[in-house]
Amino acid sequence: MGIAVVAVAAALPFILNNFTLRTATDILIFAILASSWNIIGGYTGYASFGNIVFFGLGAYTTAICMTTLGLGFFPSMVLGGLLSGMYGYLVGLPILRLKGHYFAIATLGLAEATKALVQNLNITEGNSGMYLPIPDFSIDASYRFFYFTSLGVLLIMLLATHFILKSKFGYGLIAIREDEDAADSIGINTTLFKSAAFGLSGFFSGFAGAIYAYQQGFIKPEPVFAVTSTVKMIVMAVFGGIGSLWGPTIGAITIELITTYLRDYFLVIHTLFFGSIIILAILFAPKGIYDIFTGRKKLGIVYFLDNIRKNRV
């Protein structure tokens, strides 16, 4: 199954035109982000509302490495991932002591603070933004380059997550999600585990930011650190199925296709539709489409009404 999906994904660039391939690349970038969010939000149970900060740091690190330091793209991308990962780990140590809403808004504040810092630094050229070198291959080749790079990063991260979940570290994270005090009492170093999970989430998000920056050729603080993108990756993870390996990717494909379609056909009111989709998805399928299609006996209206019945007052 998995091999078939990968084969189809690898064949896509030779079927799709450049425009559609670009959409496919966007989907992959969001799949990386949503899957990264899943590590901290899904497996560890800490709902981060600031994961976009890692994307932004990855993008800016890549831009600085490629222009000021004159490095190539791949070393810059790895540095971007490492820096975002370090940031996640170090910042995670203090803020992961907060729980629930407090953690959520602390991460939101962290993302906003980092954005405000980037807006004021000289090395990031403040609000005027940064240009990156243009890739020196043909247009067709560059579309394929970004597609395959994103696909490669996504597959490596899913593979890594797969193995992590079967390791002591992975079980530790799930134990923390289920009951943190109990996890602590059986000897799991919860602070270290949580921070490592946040760092790992940041590490992979940084790669996504690097690819985005090089593909765009120009980055600015506002779109790169937009809160909306954090929410988008969470919606993808929720819609696809939180805490499952493939869920966020499925969510990214679905949500990104819908939003791209809406943006193309209803430019002025596409966020209105996106807002409505979020509301409907939250109301009727809070456990994601993964849950709808796997081992559900009752489908249809009863399933949706059941979800509501459980959580209302």
Place this chain on the structure above:
Amino acid sequence: MLTQVIINGLLKGGLYALMAMGMSMIWGVMNIINIAHGSFIMLGAYITYWLFVGFGMDPFVSLPLSMAVIFLLGWLIQKYLINLVVQADIFITLLLTFGIELLINNLALVFWTADVRKVQVGYGAANFQFLGATVPYVRLAAFIMALLISAILFQLMNRSRVGRAIRATSQELDAAKLSGVRVGNIYASTFAIGTSLAAAAGTLWAILFPISPTMGGILTLKSFVVTIIGGLGTMLGPLVGGLILGIAEALGTNWFGSTYENLISFVIFLVVLIFMPRGILGSRR
């Protein structure tokens, strides 16, 4: 010079306090972080603007009107939308209110365009001197109005039946249910009061600053900051937090420059969250 900065900060802080009071109430009672809070501030501001442009109604007169309209809107949204998922995981309500924010902001953008507008009251420039600082009457009036509304809310929460029911629900949900409190309606009322406070802040904001459909995002974030600084679960928290943030921002931008305003508030926010997560006046829960 410094007196002027501090007075400016203090007067703006009154508005922050009013905004945060609504957010803190919704958060404290229902454990909902209302991401759409800024959108309700924006709606309040626009109601005031249109009443001013259309009927020449003074903003201080239209204030109760704008609060009433948003009260109703907030009541309906909580009763028929948020109540459906209020017991779910925390990020579910966060996402839901974010969806509501997108919806409201996009509608505002479609109907009212992205133009920046301003309520130009005739008495806007009148001012007096105080300790060597210039204080516009309208800013002082907005500040006093913010404090007055807070005081009324204080009385409402402490003395009225609804206030008692809201506090009971927030302290012990099941016990409140057993005592005959209709939780669904109390939640709707709480949300409605919270959003009408946002609308009041929006009205006062429109008198002092330019408004646009996208003004709400940063004000939502500022309301978080104030709520956290002051601490959840007390009525005085948002007031203290608002004044602190107002003065800190004014002093910070005075020393570092106006582009640092947001950085200053978020750094204060993170420091408070990490070192005293219950805030300055927060209660132990």
